[in-house]
Amino acid sequence: MSDDRQKERLKELLMKPENAVCADCGSPDVQWASINLGVFICIVCAGVHRHLGVHISRVKSTNLDSWKETEVEMMEQSNNAKSNREIYENTLPKDFIKPTFGDSIGLKEQWIIAKYLNKSFTPPDTKDAKRINFDVKEGWITKKGEVVKSWKKRWLRLVDGEYLYYYKGTTDKVECGTISLRESGQIDSVSEVDSKPYCFIISTPKRRYLISCNTGEEMFRWIQILRQCASQLSKQPQQQQ
Ligand SMILES: [Zn+2]
Known part of the structure; x- marks a missing residue:
């Protein structure tokens, strides 16, 4: 009752x-x-x-x-x-x-x-809040190769809110590759691949990139940053050639 x-x-x-x-x-x-x-x-x-x-x-x-x-x-x-x-x-x-x-x-x-x-988004005076710094737009990840399907440690860096460069070292001048976010489709986490934790994918018309992060927080930060960029880029008109 x-x-x-x-x-x-x-x-x-x-x-x-x-x-x-x-x-x-x-x-x-x-x-x-x-x-x-x-x-x-x-x-x-x-x-x-x-x-x-x-x-x-x-x-x-x-x-x-x-x-x-x-x-x-x-x-x-x-x-x-x-x-x-x-x-x-x-x-x-x-x-x-x-x-x-x-x-x-x-x-x-x-x-x-x-x-x-982590109370990451609680009011500013919250005790024990663990904030996420979305201004950090670079960091170590591992990335699965396209031809040779092994995982390689790479330094990932977002440039101009549009390009993701990946390097072998943090101070390298020449990148191993670039991912353009302008035409990216799905950016989302995927379940563990090859026992790698915290994996996410970036789909582009050319290729599907698979990236693994060290922590869940890093994965969350990357997905959020990349989704924001992709959303901004989709609102901008394509540059005329
Ligand atoms: Zn729900």
């Missing part, structure tokens, strides 16, 4: 426009919640939250699990839009492209880790 009442209250909360979409990926299918973080999420993001552990996120289904009155009250104190605006996405960079439900699980994972575990 009491549980029915709590379910009713949760249903009312989910009807609010502020809770219409998943707090993390924007999916319209919202049936889960993180009680301690105070956000409603979709089943996919709920899986990622659960993976972080209950010390970070306590996940419950809004219709399958039973709820205490105090837990529902906690959810009533905020809503997705407000939590994101005032806390978890408060300091998102201006041009940030938020991952969506169509993106890979690997990218969602890093996004959710950045948001809640």
